[in-house]
Amino acid sequence: MAIRFPTLPLAFVLSLGLAPAAARADAQAPAGSAKGSLVIAGGALRADNAPVWKKIVELAGGRGARIAVFPTAAGNPERSGRLTAEILASYGARPFVVPLAARLAGTDVRRAADDPQLAASVRSAGGAFFTGGDQGRITAALRHADGGASAVLDALWDLYRRGGVIAGTSAGAAIMSKTMFYEGRAPLPTLRDGITDGRDIAPGLGFIGDEVFVDQHLLIRGRFARMLPAMLAKHYKLGLGIDENTAAVVAPDRSIAVIGYKGALLLDLGQASVDAARTGFNVTGARISYLDSGDRYDPASGRFTPGPDKEKVDPAVPSYRGPLFAADILGNTAVVDLLMKLCDSDQARATGIAFGDPAGAAADRGFEFNFTRTPESEGWTSNRADTYSVYRVRMDVRPVKLALPLYRAE
Structure with missing residues (x-):
C-alpha cells in the first residue's frame, strides 16, 4: 500500500510497495554491527x-x-x-x-x-x-x-x-x-x-x-x-x-x-609534514595515487589491486623520455596526465605549477607541486586501452612567486 503525506505534493510520493527480505531485518541494529x-x-x-x-x-x-x-x-x-x-x-x-x-x-x-x-x-x-x-x-x-x-x-x-x-x-x-x-x-x-x-x-x-x-x-x-x-x-x-x-x-x-x-x-598524509616556519601553505612527503576504473584499494592493509586488464609498467622500457612539466597542474585531468607519464618515464621526478589570472589579485603567488617516484611507487597500464593506474607517488607542495610583469611589450 502506498504511504501518502497529505501536507506534501502527492506527485512526489511514488508507490512504495513491500520491502525486500533484507530490508525487513531489524532496523534498530546496534552501532557496532556490520x-x-x-x-x-x-x-x-x-x-x-x-x-x-x-x-x-x-x-x-x-x-x-x-x-x-x-x-x-x-x-x-x-x-x-x-x-x-x-x-x-x-x-x-x-x-x-x-x-x-x-x-x-x-x-x-x-x-x-x-x-x-x-x-x-x-x-x-x-x-x-x-x-x-x-x-x-x-x-x-x-x-x-x-x-x-x-x-x-x-x-x-x-x-x-x-x-x-x-x-x-x-x-x-x-x-x-x-x-x-x-x-x-x-x-x-x-x-x-x-x-x-x-x-x-x-x-x-x-x-x-x-x-x-x-x-x-x-x-x-x-x-x-x-x-x-x-x-x-x-x-x-x-x-x-x-x-x-x-x-x-x-x-x-x-x-x-x-x-x-x-x-x-x-x-x-600519513607520512606528510608541514613546515610551520614557512610562509604559505606547504606539505612534504604526501603520497598520491590514481585508482582507475576497475582498481581496488584496502585502507586497512594499504593494499592496492589493479584492474584485471592491467599489467605492471616496465621501468626499463619507458614510453616517455625527458623532463616532465605541467604549466597548470590544476587544469582538467592535468595531475593524472602527469602522474601517468611519470610512472612510465625515464624520469624520477615531475613538476607542475599553479598560478591565477596575471591581472588578478595575488597574481604573483602560486604553488609548485613536485611528484617523485620512490621504491614504493608503482605504475600499471591497461593492455586493452591507453589507461594507467599509479600508486603511491610522493608529492611535495610549496608556495612560489613569479617576477611580474611576465612579459613586456616591444
Whole structure:
C-alpha cells in the first residue's frame, strides 16, 4: 500500500510497495554491527552509466529493490527527484521520492524530517540515493538546529547499518564524510587563504566513517589541491577524490572499488609534514595515487589491486623520455596526465605549477607541486586501452612567486 503525506505534493510520493527480505531485518541494529555499502559518485552521473546504476540497484537488493531518492540538495527538487527515480526504475529498482527539500513548494522541511511515516518508509527501503546540488541543504534538512539527528536521518543510519546502500552524486557525495566542503572555493584561493570552519568546511553526515575525507568533481576541476589544506586542518590521513561520471564503491569491510568512466585520486598524509616556519601553505612527503576504473584499494592493509586488464609498467622500457612539466597542474585531468607519464618515464621526478589570472589579485603567488617516484611507487597500464593506474607517488607542495610583469611589450 502506498504511504501518502497529505501536507506534501502527492506527485512526489511514488508507490512504495513491500520491502525486500533484507530490508525487513531489524532496523534498530546496534552501532557496532556490520555496515552496508556506499556508492559515492563524483558528480555529472550520466543516465547511461550502467555499471554505477546497476551496482546501486544490486546493493539495494537487486531487481525490485526499493530505493529512497532524496532530491534535497537540488535547486529544482521536483524535477531532480522525478528524473532520478526514472533512471533507477529503468535499471530495475522500485524508487520513491522522499519529499524533503527546502525548495519544494508547500514543504515544511523540519516537520517532514521528523515525520514518523516518512522515516518508516526510508528505514524499510533497501537503499537511498542523494542527488546533486547544494550539500548544505542536505545537512540542514536532516539535522536539527542543535546538531541532533532527525527521524529520517536516524532511519538512514538504520538502513545503512542493516546492510543497505547509501548512494549519492556530487552534493550527495560530499555528505559522505564527517567533514565536507560547504562553500568550497576554487583550489588556488583555498591554498592561498587557508580553510575556515563554517565557510569552507562544515560537518557532513559521515557515512564513510571518521578516517576518510571525500571530495567530488575531482579531476576535471583540479580539486585534489583544495583537499590538502582541508585534510590537514581536520587531521585526516586519507582523502578520496572522485571524478565525474565515476563512483567509488565502499564495501562493508571498508575496501574501495572504482567503477564508471574515469577514476579517483587517493591522498595519503600519513607520512606528510608541514613546515610551520614557512610562509604559505606547504606539505612534504604526501603520497598520491590514481585508482582507475576497475582498481581496488584496502585502507586497512594499504593494499592496492589493479584492474584485471592491467599489467605492471616496465621501468626499463619507458614510453616517455625527458623532463616532465605541467604549466597548470590544476587544469582538467592535468595531475593524472602527469602522474601517468611519470610512472612510465625515464624520469624520477615531475613538476607542475599553479598560478591565477596575471591581472588578478595575488597574481604573483602560486604553488609548485613536485611528484617523485620512490621504491614504493608503482605504475600499471591497461593492455586493452591507453589507461594507467599509479600508486603511491610522493608529492611535495610549496608556495612560489613569479617576477611580474611576465612579459613586456616591444
